[in-house]
Amino acid sequence: MKPVIGITMGDAAGIGPEIIVKSLATASIYERIRPIVIGDAKQLQKAIELTQTKMTIKPVTQVSEAEFQFGNIDSIDLDLLPVNLPFGEISPQAGAAAFLYIKKAVELAKKREIDAICTAPLNKEALHKGGYLYPGHTEILAELTDTVDYSMMLSAPKLKVIHLTTHVGLKKAIESITPERTYTVIKLAHETLQAAGYRRARIGVCGINPHAGENGLFGEGEEEKQLIPGIKKAQLEGIDVTGPLPADTLFFRAARGDFDIVVACYHDQGHAPVKVLGLEEGVNITVGLKGGIIRTSVDHGTAFDIAGKNIADERSMLAALTAAADLAPVTRNYD
CATH class of the missing domain: 3.40.718.10 (Isopropylmalate Dehydrogenase)
Structure with missing residues (x-):
């Protein structure tokens, strides 16, 4: 049918x-x-x-x-x-x-x-x-x-991206990222790809700051406080997730095939690469809706x-x- x-x-x-x-x-x-x-x-x-x-x-x-x-x-x-x-x-x-x-x-x-x-x-x-x-x-x-727990996922021929935050200003977006939100979105990505037939979805998480903070050189420790605890929790459940990684190289690696989906921290970080790679064939998917x-x-x-x-x-x-x-x-x- x-x-x-x-x-x-x-x-x-x-x-x-x-x-x-x-x-x-x-x-x-x-x-x-x-x-x-x-x-x-x-x-x-x-x-x-x-x-x-x-x-x-x-x-x-x-x-x-x-x-x-x-x-x-x-x-x-x-x-x-x-x-x-x-x-x-x-x-x-x-x-x-x-x-x-x-x-x-x-x-x-x-x-x-x-x-x-x-x-x-x-x-x-x-x-x-x-x-x-x-x-x-x-x-x-x-x-x-x-x-309550939902996310925006973008899909282009060579890249899938799911977002921690979307339609808010950059300052508020960064403030909104928590370990709990990071874990939730990673799990949504994992479950969505599993339902679509992926046996083991490979997930990469972008850093918030340039070079993913580079061990405190950039930012104020946002990766360590807001991302890493959620990533570790997902890893303990057996989810194949890596990060935080520098966004510029992560998107290149994902388009090359190293990862099945990228977790982006804010709207433009995730949208820009997808639209460069496939605006005419890009699809926006709402993930996690009840029912x-x-x-x-x-x-x-x-x-x-x-x-x-x-x-x-x-x-x-x-x-x-x-x-x-x-x-x-x-x-x-x-x-």
Whole structure:
């Protein structure tokens, strides 16, 4: 059986509708998944006209009505947006709608009506202007699922990265790193890769400071106080984890194949290498959500500068859909 993947439209003023339509116009993706879009049908229709793809929208009110046939896009139409919503502009309505698409997807996942969630990008400014003050998708999903211990994982063709901290300033990020958080994220990485079929995941942990502190030469002993106790605890449980290591050489070694995943200490430390190595095929995965809910996403933003121009690249969305298929347990068959 192919898993049912709920695709949320994200910010409908961005490239989300376009990359969704282009992805679902790829016949081979239907060999892996049964997709259903959660969003606004009229924005999907505008994207079909923009891309000149031979697709039709099939509005449904519940997942059991979907037919999952190539050429017809099954869509739960929440009908939240005006017909004249322009592409490429900040819209509080689109920001609020992006949140409500996610909320609906989580409800469906909790009821096991969909097997995984795949998200198109949202715009944080629009989200906030729409009344939802979250840093991003990951934090929304964590709150909607009552999850405390979670992390953002990025996957590119040659590199996987999981984060100790993400959407906070650098000073706060460093202050937020504790031995307990270090241990928790290492364990999440280990369990996630085990579930994906790795017999013994090799994990490397980045240092906080340049050269991982170089025995106290840089920083104020953050590695010794905040990272090493968590690493040692994981090692005592038999987890194959090494570190802290200098970030510059660790990412090189991981891309070479020495490690299966890297634990990054803060947002840019982990994001920059992944995007250099595979922006078009990068996937963002939320790890540790309660109920075993799987969420994958494109690893790029709403790209307002190119929205509505039919030049957006759908490869990251296709990679995210494939990753969702790989990770999702099939829980229900609608055939």
